[in-house]
Amino acid sequence: MTQEDGELDGLVRKRIRALRVAQGWSLEELATRAKVSQSTLSRIENGQRRLALDQLVTLARALDTSLDQLVETATDDVIANPTIDAQRGMMRWPIKAEPGMSVVRQRMTNPAPDSPSRLRAHPGREWLVVISGTATLLLGNRRFRVETNQAAEFPTMLPHAIGAEGGPCEIIGIFDRDARRGHQRGESAEGRPGGSRE
Numbered sequence: 001m002t003q004e005d006g007e008l009d010g011l012v013r014k015r016i017r018a019l020r021v022a023q024g025w026s027l028e029e030l031a032t033r034a035k036v037s038q039s040t041l042s043r044i045e046n047g048q049r050r051l052a053l054d055q056l057v058t059l060a061r062a063l064d065t066s067l068d069q070l071v072e073t074a075t076d077d078v079i080a081n082p083t084i085d086a087q088r089g090m091m092r093w094p095i096k097a098e099p100g101m102s103v104v105r106q107r108m109t110n111p112a113p114d115s116p117s118r119l120r121a122h123p124g125r126e127w128l129v130v131i132s133g134t135a136t137l138l139l140g141n142r143r144f145r146v147e148t149n150q151a152a153e154f155p156t157m158l159p160h161a162i163g164a165e166g167g168p169c170e171i172i173g174i175f176d177r178d179a180r181r182g183h184q185r186g187e188s189a190e191g192r193p194g195g196s197r198e
Helices: 003-023 027-034 038-046 053-062 067-071 177-190
Strands: 083-085 090-094 102-108 125-132 134-139 142-147 151-155 160-164 169-175
Touching: 003 027, 003 038, 003 067, 027 038, 027 053, 038 053, 053 067, 102 160, 125 134, 125 142, 125 177, 134 151, 134 169, 142 151
Parallel strands: none
Antiparallel strands: 083 090, 090 102, 102 169, 125 151, 125 169, 134 142, 134 160
């Protein structure tokens, strides 16, 4: 066994224990769910038993994760720097584990549009949190006030727009691949994302 294999072996054992503890399960509870004996599970966690592929698959299922996530190695590229669009007051980070997703931090100064014709719909889902100020979210025929530290999640097939209320606000948004593409098309068509963001 190489040093790298030994490090991965130890990492997998720590993950199994950490996931079990995070679920609030005893050794006995996880052993029952994984259909292994409690002593076998204890020896796996403590490094006293060889890790077998079939047991790892069973443990991953019981822990509600995948084998890939259970044996994933650490990566050196942990830190990501944003791309910055100063004109729109926007920073964007890709999510490496989900290449289609991105995180956006944006300062908004314009209110949400008055005209329903300026609401846009496109495939995807969007999640946002207001980190300062107050935002107005228009979603179909409804109007929501989203205050600092409140979040909103919605399917972007509903016509939507977001703007500042009573002064500038800052949001962090997470877009799936389809929502990101919809916003990129909106940016190129209208010069700004969402029809109301600056």
